[in-house]
Amino acid sequence: MARQGILIVLSGPSGTGKGTICKALLAQSTSLHYSISATTRQPRPGEVNGVNYWFIAPDEFRTMVEQNELLEWAEVYGNYYGTPRRWVADMLHSGQDVVLEIDTQGAMQIKKQFPQGVFVFIIPPSLRELEDRIVKRGADSPAVIAKRLGCVQEEIGFAPQYDYAVVNDEVAAATAKIAAIILAEKCRMDRNTDLIEAIGKRGSIE
Secondary structure (H helix, E strand, O other): OHHHHHHHEEEEEOOOOOHHHHHHHHOOOOEEEEOEEEEOOOOOOOOOOOOOOOOOHHHHHHHHOOOOOOOEEEEEEOOOEEEEEHHHHHHHHOEEEEEOOOOOHHHHHHHOOOOOOEEEEOOOOHHHHHHHHHHHHHOOOOOHHHHHHHHHHHHHHHHHHEEEEEEEEHHHHHHHHHHHHHHHOOOOHHHHHHHHHHHEEEEEEE
């Protein structure tokens, strides 16, 4: 029987670089898999359906909610986002690790259902730096930018409910810290009880 995979949840205010960190983590590991979220928002320039998100219509999203096909879902900045349940469950049961990049609302839903997950909150170096990143990204209108910045304090208020906090002042350093967190979590005693029991039954370490 395959050992259960680890679910890693990354959250943080818009502009903290969650997506960039996810890409860096995935580039470093073949055993880590990215869960693609479904969303009703329009694709940004360069985004591809089935790669960055599953871009679906609001009616289709509501049907998925009604049929309990989402592990979590939330309305964020006027659009809906959700995590397809079956794919994540199948990956974890097969022993594969999964990383989710989701908002704080969704992360709290996940934590209630899956408290053994690893929850990491990404923090910007400063609010000024966060604003600069969002503006320079050039993906949102001034109204959307203002709305995102207005939600920052509320989102940061959820930080104490996460297991780890990582400041993203430099992508490579932040990515290295999260990779170290994942490695440490794999070594936790409660994730290796089967190994300990097997060694005890054999009476020696082969």
